[in-house]
Amino acid sequence: MKLAIALVILVALSLVFHFISPWWLTPIASNWGSIDDTIEITFWITGAVFVAVNLFLAYVVFRYRFQKNRRAHYEPENKKLEVWLTVITATGVCLMLAPGLVVWAKFVNPPTDAAELEVVAQQWQWGFRFPGEDQTLGKSDVRFISVTNPLGIDPKDPFAQDDIIIDNNELHLPINQAVKVWIRSKDVLHNFAVPQFRVKMDAVPGLVSSLWFTPEKIGRFDILCMELCGIAHHTMRGFVVVDSETDFQQWLSQQPTFASTQGGPVGDAVAGESLYALCSSCHGPRGEGNQALNAPRISGQSPHYLKRQLVYYKAGIRGRHPEDTYGQQMAAMAETLPDETAINDVVAYIQTLSSSTPAATLTGHRDKGQPLFVSCAACHGAQGQGRFSTSAPRLAGLQDWYLKRQLVNYQTGLRGAHAADNFGKQMTLMANMLSDEESMNNLLAYIQSL
Known part of the structure; x- marks a missing residue:
C-alpha cells in the first residue's frame, strides 16, 4: 500500500514540477520553431507513457498486494497482450521519430540563397x-595548420586569400539572413551549439558537417561545446551577435583577411623606439619589468x-574596474598611443628587446604544480611559450608575482x-579551477621552471 501511494505521489510531483519549473527552453531566436514542436511532441508522448505506466504500476501493486489466503496465477505467455504492447510501443516510437525526421531533412538542406x-x-x-x-x-587541410595559419587554410588557393578570419570567440551575423555553417574540428570531437537558435552539430576530426539557420532576433547569444572534449571543456565558450545588416x-569590414594575417602585426621598430620611451619608465629600457x-x-x-592588451586598455575592456589601480594606470598609458599604427610600431620595437629571466619570489612545489599546468599547456604551450593559434600569451619568463596577481x-x-x-x-x-593559494603557488613554481 505504501509503495502504491509513493508511486502516485511521484507522478503528481513530477507533473507539478514540469509545469511550474523555471528550467525550460530559452526564448527562440531563429527560424527553427519546428524543433521546439518536435521536443514538445516527445515530452507529451513520453510524459503520457510515464504517467500511465506508473499509475498502472501503482494499481497493480495495490490490486495484487499480498494476501495470506490468495495464490498468484502463473501465466508465462500472453500473445494478445504482447501484440498490443508491441503495437502501442511501435506507434509511440513512430509518433516521436517521424516529426524529427521531417525537421532533420530540412535542417541539413539549406536554401540556395544561404550565406556561408x-x-x-x-x-x-x-x-x-x-x-x-x-x-x-x-580550401583547407590539416597539413596546412601552423602557428600563423591556425585554421589550416591552403596558402596557395587564390580563393582563400580574401577569406575573412575571425580570431576571437565572438561571431557576428546579420539578422534575417539564412546562413549555412560548415563545421570541422582540428583535434578531438566537439559540438557546435547555439541553444537560442536550436542548432547543434558534432565537429568530427577528419569530417566536415553542416547545418543552417536564420537569426531572427538582434542580440548576443551563447556558443557552447556540447561534447565533452577534455579537462577544460567547460571553458569552450563563444558568442554570436546578431546585428542589423548595416x-x-x-x-x-574591420576583420582581417587570410592574406593579411600571415605576417602578424606589422610595425616600424624604429618609429616604435620613441613611443617606447614612456613605457620604459615602468617596464624598463630592456622590457625587463619592475616589481x-x-x-x-x-x-x-x-x-x-x-597588441590585443593595448587595444583592450584603449577600448576600456581592461583596466577600468574601480579596484584595478594598476590596470587604470596602464589604461592611461595606452591612451598615449593615438592609433593602430602606433600600437604596431611600439609592439615591433618591444620585439627587439631582450632581458634576463627574473628570479622567483614565491614559494611553491614545482612537482605539485606540473599536473596543474596540463590544462594551461593546451593553450599556452607545453613550455609556456604562448600560441598564436589559441591567442594565448607567453608565460615562461614572466614574473611569478605578476602572474599571481592576474x-x-x-x-x-x-x-x-x-x-x-x-x-x-x-x-x-x-583560474577558478585553482582551489586555494597553495595550488596557485605550486602552479607558478612550475611555470618559473619553464
Missing part, C-alpha cells in the same frame, strides 16, 4: 571564417598578445568580466 560560414573547433577555442569578395571559401557589414612599479616583463612576450584578478572579477573580453571570460573559468 565556417566554424573550426579546437581545444578550447572557436575559429570562424567568412568568404571574401569572391564569395567562395578557400552594423554587420561595418563589423565585417617596485608593479610592471611586468614584456620583452619576449607574444606580439599578438601585446590569476587573483580573474578570480575576483577585476579582470575578464567585461562583456567584450571573451578570452578573459575563458581565463576566469580556468
